[in-house]
Amino acid sequence: MPKVLISDKLSEAAVQIFRDNGVEVDFQPDLGKDPARLAEVIGQYDGLAIRSATKVTADIIARADRLKVIGRAGIGVDNVDIPAASARGIVVMNTPFGNSITTAEHAIALMFAVARQIPAADASTRAGKWEKSKFMGVEITGKTLGLIGCGNIGSVVASRALGLRMKVIAYDPFLSAERAQNLGVEKVADLDDLLARADFVSLHLPRTEKTANILSAERIAKMKKGARLINCARGGLVDEAAVAEALRAGHLAGAAFDVFAEEPARQNPLFDAPNTVCTPHLGASTTEAQENVALQIAEQMSDYLTKGAISNALNAxxxxxxxxxxxxxxxxxxxxxxxxxxxxxxxxxxxxxxxxxxxxxxxxxxxxxxxxxxxxxxxxxxxxxxxxxxxxxxxxxxxxxxxxxxxxxxxxxxxxxxxxxxxxxxxxxxxxxxxxxxxxxxxxxxGIDLEAEPQPHMLYTVNTDTPGYIGALGAKLGELGVNIATFALGRAEKGGEAIALLGVDEPVTEAMLADIAQLPQVRQAKALHF
Structure with a gap:
């Protein structure tokens, strides 16, 4: 009989799912907070079910001699060393869609809270002040909501906002026109255009190299005067200090944040900014969402351990x-x-x-x-x-x-x-x-023939086929301290469009790409990672 350790708080219903599927369960919901003890006992188990409190490090994985699967009840797997798990042949599963409605509803709740200054008004009333004239709010109806990111969660926010009779515009380079039409939102091609038009701006996108600090101080300055900003997505998407300054200057009328660049957030520039609502990463914290992801991960892990079926695996x-x-x-x-x-x-x-x-x-x-x-x-x-x-x-x-x-x-x-x-x-x-x-x-x-073996770090360029380009590109990479490992070339016709695909020893940064793009032959330059 396979044996699973639950080291975080999962519901009794999830525990029963394991048992009903013939899986022995060791339910220790506080063990994840004691990494030393977890490392001592992990070798006894075939499966490990967790939430966010348990940190599954490379050291713990190295001691997991029997472990076959790690199941995360939720979407984020920052607390799991996936490369280490993969190297040991351990499947890592998550539940990517269990929190969508809950997170979307929290974004709507924060939008209402900041529009009507509810937390501050509550504190004032409890203090016996009755400052009715101080807390003049704004209506949601008829206002424009700008969504930065319109994927799974963003689309749920859009549907809720449309039900509130808001106008919804969305900036998402990967949102098709057909999908936008079906959702009832207006697709905006330029982020600055959205920022200039939106009364409320809500972020719903992952944090990647491309999206980090997407709302920089420069972009915050381009937001419509009196706008309100909501972030229930990921910390690090927004320059928090710049938001605090914009609030104090009166450029922004309010902000609501559920996620922060550093968590747990003990100190933050937003904490003493005016008309700001801050919550401790509660996006997925509802009874329904926590129950849904717990039941889902129990089913997935049971299926894998008893039948070999793999669902929602990140590395298999x-x-x-x-x-x-x-x-x-x-x-x-x-x-x-x-x-x-x-x-x-x-x-x-x-x-x-x-x-x-x-x-x-x-x-x-x-x-x-x-x-x-x-x-x-x-x-x-x-x-x-x-x-x-x-x-x-x-x-x-x-x-x-x-x-x-x-x-x-x-x-x-x-x-x-x-x-x-x-x-x-x-x-x-x-x-x-x-x-x-x-x-x-x-x-x-x-349509251009070449032959290239994928490398961990690569540079891809589209260029004009002119004499001297190879030398110019090589010289530029040498100047930037980037060593070339492999070099593949192809062209459509003499003097026409050509491509180069290079394997390099070091990652090519955005600054390097900008420098490479200055070469007169270059039409496009991209850094690739495999």
């Missing part, structure tokens, strides 16, 4: 034991192609078509398509928000159509995968195959 494909050896190299290729497309695509994706050519078309395509789609969406929605199981649902929610095509062998390669991505602006493709060494290769980009 959903395949059978018989299929795994055949699919493994092609899944790696699918993730490479999807990751490439996701990192270079700059506009809302409408459709993806995946062509399976030759013998790969005879395999089980569902995990391949799911792996490719998940890899493509991760740069757009965040690492923990999508996996092989949830990828098709996330794609549907964003209005992305997915098509699979099987074709007989053709061309120079006996078997390959070709991904065609259609956005609101253009259609682009990337293709790859698996060589005899079992490693993936990119063999075509935008």
């Amino acid at each position: 494909p959903s395949v059978t034991a018989e299929e795994a050896p055949l699919l493994k190299p092609w899944i790696a290729l699918a993730e490479t192609l999807g990751g490439f497309a996701g990192q270079v695509t700059e506009h809302a994706i409408k459709e993806i078509e995946i062509e399976y050519v030759g013998r790969v078309g005879e395999l089980n395509l569902k995990p391949l398509t799911a792996a490719l789609t998940a890899a493509m969406l991760r740069p757009l929605v965040g690492e923990g928000a999508v996996n092989m199981v949830s990828a098709p649902l996330v794609a549907r929610e964003r209005g992305i159509q997915i098509a699979e095509t099987r074709k007989d062998a053709q061309g120079a390669y006996g078997s390959y995968i070709r991904l065609v991505v259609t956005t609101e602006k253009q259609t682009r493709s990337v293709a790859g195959t698996v060589f005899s060494d079992g490693k993936p290769r990119i063999i075509q980009i935008k």
Whole structure:
């Protein structure tokens, strides 16, 4: 009988689900707060069910001799060392959609609270002051709500706001026009335009390299005078000191924050700013949400430990034991192609078509398509928000159509995968195959042939085919201290469009990309990570 340790607070109903499925349970809800003790006992268990209090570090994983699965009741897995778990063959699962409604409702609640100054008015009344004229609020009805990010949670906020008779505009480069129309929101192409128009601004996007400090001091200054700002998404998306200053200066009329750059937030510039509502990361803290994710993770872990079924795994494909050896190299290729497309695509994706050519078309395509789609969406929605199981649902929610095509062998390669991505602006493709060494290769980009083995850090450029470009690019990278590991080139025709795909030893930063983009031949430069 498999044995699971629950080291955080899960409901008795979740405990019973394990037992009903033939899994022995050791329920110690406070053990996660004692990492030394957890490290001592973890070797006795096949599964570990957690919330956010338990920190599953590399040291704990190293002692987990029997552990097969870690289940996080919730979406965030910052408290799990996923690379260490993967190295030990431990599946890491989460419950990505259990908190959506709860978080969306909290954003709406904070919007009301800051519009009517409810916390301050409550404190004043309890103090016996009865300062009725001091707390003049504003109505929600008829106001414009600007959503920065309109994915799973943002779309729920939009529907609630529309029910309150608000006008909703959304900035999300990956929100298609069709999806926006279905939601009843106006898609805004430029973030500054949204900030200038919105009476309320609410953030609903993950924190990534691209979104960190998306509301900088400069952008906060561009917000409509008298606007109110709500952040229930992630800390670090907003310059908190700049918001505090804008509140004191009267440029912003109010702000409400549930998340902060540093948590737990013991001190913060927002805490003494006027008309500010602050809550301690309560977005997912409702009885219903906590119960839903607890029950869901118990079901998922039980299915894996008793049947081998993998659901909502962040680091493992959903395949059978018989299929795994055949699919493994092609899944790696699918993730490479999807990751490439996701990192270079700059506009809302409408459709993806995946062509399976030759013998790969005879395999089980569902995990391949799911792996490719998940890899493509991760740069757009965040690492923990999508996996092989949830990828098709996330794609549907964003209005992305997915098509699979099987074709007989053709061309120079006996078997390959070709991904065609259609956005609101253009259609682009990337293709790859698996060589005899079992490693993936990119063999075509935008119809231009080349051959490149994926590297952890890569630089992709689209350039004009002119003499001296290779030397100029090499010299620029040398000047920036970036060592070239591999270099692949291709062009459409002499003097036309060309591409370069370089493996490099160091990550290429945004500042470096800006420098590279100054080369006269360069049309586009992107840093890639695999």
